[in-house]
Amino acid sequence: MDGKATVDGVTQSIFIDGEWRGGESAREVINPATKRTISYQTEAGESEVAEAIDSASEALDGWWRTSAFERSKILGRVAALLLERAEEIGKTLALESGKLLTEAVGEVRFAADYFSWFAGEARRLEELVVVDGRATGPQIVVKKPVGVVASLTPWNFPVSIQARKLAPALAAGCTVVARPSEEAPNSVVELFQCMVEAGLPEGVANLVTGPAGKITEPILEDPRVRLVSFTGSTRVGKMLYERSAPTMKKLALELGGCAPFIVLEDAGLEQALEQAMIAKFRNCGQSCVAANVFYVHDSLYEEFVEGLAERVRALKLGDPLREETTVGPVINAGRRKIMEEVRERAVAAGFEPIASASPLQEDSGLSPDCFFAPELLAAPSFEKLSQDLLQTEIFGPLALVAGFSDLGRLIPDLNRNPLGLAGYVFSEDAAKAAQVAISLETGIAGINEGVASATNMPMGGVKDSGLGREGGHIGMKEFLEPQYLAVKGQPFSAWAFGEQRRGKP
Numbered sequence: 368m369d370g371k372a373t374v375d376g377v378t379q380s381i382f383i384d385g386e387w388r389g390g391e392s393a394r395e396v397i398n399p400a401t402k403r404t405i406s407y408q409t410e411a412g413e414s415e416v417a418e419a420i421d422s423a424s425e426a427l428d429g430w431w432r433t434s435a436f437e438r439s440k441i442l443g444r445v446a447a448l449l450l451e452r453a454e455e456i457g458k459t460l461a462l463e464s465g466k467l468l469t470e471a472v473g474e475v476r477f478a479a480d481y482f483s484w485f486a487g488e489a490r491r492l493e494e495l496v497v498v499d500g501r502a503t504g505p506q507i508v509v510k511k512p513v514g515v516v517a518s519l520t521p522w523n524f525p526v527s528i529q530a531r532k533l534a535p536a537l538a539a540g541c542t543v544v545a546r547p548s549e550e551a552p553n554s555v556v557e558l559f560q561c562m563v564e565a566g567l568p569e570g571v572a573n574l575v576t577g578p579a580g581k582i583t584e585p586i587l588e589d590p591r592v593r594l595v596s597f598t599g600s601t602r603v604g605k606m607l608y609e610r611s612a613p614t615m616k617k618l619a620l621e622l623g624g625c626a627p628f629i630v631l632e633d634a635g636l637e638q639a640l641e642q643a644m645i646a647k648f649r650n651c652g653q654s655c656v657a658a659n660v661f662y663v664h665d666s667l668y669e670e671f672v673e674g675l676a677e678r679v680r681a682l683k684l685g686d687p688l689r690e691e692t693t694v695g696p697v698i699n700a701g702r703r704k705i706m707e708e709v710r711e712r713a714v715a716a717g718f719e720p721i722a723s724a725s726p727l728q729e730d731s732g733l734s735p736d737c738f739f740a741p742e743l744l745a746a747p748s749f750e751k752l753s754q755d756l757l758q759t760e761i762f763g764p765l766a767l768v769a770g771f772s773d774l775g776r777l778i779p780d781l782n783r784n785p786l787g788l789a790g791y792v793f794s795e796d797a798a799k800a801a802q803v804a805i806s807l808e809t810g811i812a813g814i815n816e817g818v819a820s821a822t823n824m825p826m827g828g829v830k831d832s833g834l835g836r837e838g839g840h841i842g843m844k845e846f847l848e849p850q851y852l853a854v855k856g857q858p859f860s861a862w863a864f865g866e867q868r869r870g871k872p
Contacts, residue, residue, distance in 0.1 A: 380408040380556045380576040381415055384422040385569030390415055390577065394549055399465040399696040400686055402734035406463075408552050410577030416544070416585045419573035423515045423542035424591045426570030431512050431540040433568070435489045438538060442486035444565035445534075449479035452561065456526065458688070460554040464522060465696040465737065466650055467687045477822070478530035478558065481838075484822040488843050489538035499858045507852040512540035513617060514593035516846065517586045519579075521599050522550035522698055523653045529555050531826070531837045532596045532619075533562075533572065539846035541594075543572045544586065550698055552576045583607075590614045594846065597621070598655075601786070601831045608834075619835035619845045621655070621827055624788030625760045627781050628658035628817075629803065631774070632666045634793040635815075639667075640674045642817030643766075646791060648682070648741060649818065651697055652764040655832075656789040656811060656819065659761055661768040662749060662777060668770040672745045676722035679743045679766065684727045694724065696737035697763055706739045706763040713767060716753045718744035721768075739764060746770070749777065758784045774803065782808045788828035789819060810836070 373379070379387040390409035398405045411419075430438075449456070457472030466474070496508040518532040525547050536543050547555035559574050575582050586592050587610045596619040597607055604622040611618055628646055630639050646658035663671045687695035697703050714720065723742040727735050741764035746752055749769035757780075761767070771777045781790075789811040794800040797814060804812035810828040813819035820826060825836035835845050 377407040377409055378553075378556065380552060380574070381411050382559050382563075382572075382574040383415065383419045384573070385563075388415075392577075394577065396463050396549075396551070396553055397699075398462050399698055399737040400733050402736055406553055408549070408556075408576050410549075410581075411575035412577075412581055413585050416575050416582050417589075419544045419575050420515060420585070420589050420591055422570040422573050423544050426568065427512070427515060427542045430537075430542055430568060430571045433540075435492050438540070439486045439489040441565050441567055442482045442489060442534060442538060445562050445567075446479040446482035446486065448561040448565060449475055449482065449558070452557070453479070456554055456557045459557055460526060460551070461687050461695075463551045463553050464525065465687055465698060467692060467695055470650060471687075474524060474527045475554075478527045480822045481527070481530040481534045485534035485538040485843070488535065488840065492539070492843070497859060499860050501853065501858065504854040504856040505859045507854060509850045509852060510847045511850055513846050513848050514541060515591050516541045516543045517592050517595045518543055518545040519583065519595065519597040519599070520545070520547055520555070522548035523650060523655075525551045526554045526558055528598050529558060531842075532598075535837075535843045536596070536846045537567075537572065539843060541846050542570065544592070545572065545574050546579070546582045547574075547576060549576065549578055579603075587611060587616075588614070593617060594619065596837075596845070604833065605831075617845075619837065620833040621837060622788070622831065622833040623760050623786055624655040624657070624828065624832055625659045625758055625784055625786040626656055626789040626791060626809070627807070628661045628791040629777070629793065630661065630663040630667055630671060631792070631794040631800070631803070632664040633795050633799075634664075634667065635795050636667060636670055636674065638815060639793040640671065640678065642791070642793070642813075642815070643675060644678055644817075646813075646817035647766050648694060648764055651695055652741075653697060653702070653762055655760075655762075657762070658791060658817070659767075660749075660757055661766065662771050662781075663768055665747075665770050665772045668747065668768075672721060672743070672768050675766065675768065676743050679722045679724060679741055682724040682741050684724060684738055684740060685731060686733060694741055694764060696733075697739055698737070700736045702763060703737055703739045706761075706765055709759065709761055709763070710742065710744070710765055712756055712759075713744050713765070716746075716756045717751060718746045718767060721745050742766070743768065748772075749780070754780070754783070758786070760786065778803070778806050782806075785831040786828070787830040788832035789813070791817060791819075
């Protein structure tokens with residue numbers, strides 16, 4: 368397995384059957400902070416995707432038969448390489464996505480945690496369960512890898528989300544065809560280089576970079592791809608759901624979110640404000656689990672708005688590689704335009720502009736095209752606001768605060784939202800907060816916590832926010848198929864005790 372190469376200024380970012388190669392065309396990868404080209408990546412066509420599926424299919428039997436201990440060792444080496452190169456890969460990630468450098472490095476380390484965790488899960492994998500219950504013989508449940516997996520990931524957390532899919536799939540004995548977003552492929556190429564150097568056998572993991580349409584189409588049509596694991600929009604997720612029906616693929620979908628952040632009357636104000644900033648502005652608000660609207664009890668509404676306004680004004684736009692920067696660019700000019708449109712809708716719906724960060728300095732040397740100054744808007748009563756607006760996923764650095772007086776009216780309104788990924792509840796009474804969190808129709812809930820995510824816990828949503836779970840032991844099950852075997856003969860209990868009961872040795 369040779370290292371990736373650059374030919375005529377184009378990175379050979381397609382990895383098939385243990386080799387880096389070029390494709391039918393190339394695409395610019397743009398730094399959103401400067402709008403400068405940082406690399407050219409090869410784009411796969413249908414023929415490369417077909418080859419990648421061929422490669423994964425041919426490698427499946429050998430990888431499944433590789434001992435769980437050996438698979439675990441390889442995943443552990445991937446984790447070690449990611450940690451060793453966290454600063455280097457983090458810088459690559461920050462340049463292509465606009466993510467703050469500290470957050471980017473943290474993401475790479477989080478990706479390493481996934482490989483480390485699932486290296487352990489590979490060793491703990493129960494491949495055989497034997498039970499009695501049939502008089503005519505024992506029953507056996509064999510857990511087998513689902514087969515070839517397609518891993519389709521977005522630009523906002525390109526390394527950690529890819530790791531969250533790759534690590535359990537590989538631990539389970541599956542082989543993979545992975546596609547990163549064309550907006551931020553460089554860091555995923557670096558992730559794959561770590562897997563190459565860790566000793567992953569040829570064909571087990573294959574990478575195809577390029578536009579979604581050309582890559583997704585052959586994946587959906589090929590019956591050898593047994594599971595599609597996708598993180599992205601609900602619209603695309605539903606399309607994949609529909610298009611996977613002819614070949615009866617399994618789906619693991621982590622889709623859009625619209626997370627409510629509820630501040631109860633007995634919440635600790637400082638803690639709520641501190642966590643609100645993290646939940647809203649981490650990764651410039653471009654997270655499916657980001658706080659969408661803050662619902663604050665009337666008794667704390669004015670203090671919360673005042674405290675959040677002070678913090679929003681203190682945010683500093685700038686180069687994501689510089690330590691003093693607290694907010695970088697959004698991913699592209701289109702996303703900035705969407706933020707402007709959502710702001711206009713919010714004002715029209717009755718939200719009042721309260722505070723904003725200072726705009727990007729003209730002499731910063733950065734391009735203003737992708738920068739949106741964080742802003743806070745507020746309205747004293749959520750009941751007077753448009754449900755359509757409140758159910759819109761903001762996905763950017765625009766904070767909306769709405770007051771409420773009756774939790775009994777708020778929760779049913781929130782649960783009418785077709786999206787149900789995450790939610791947050793703040794109260795100094797943890798039991799009360801947990802009761803409210805359980806009443807939310809979401810797959811994830813933070814209690815006095817603005818970031819609800821861990822490698823050993825399941826992540827995923829309900830309703831239009833997706834199918835299945837990623838992470839933890841539950842996430843491993845997505846990549847396994849149980850097979851029931853009924854064996855003709857005596858039950859195992861008879862094998863163990865039958866002869867002794869008759870006085871025979």
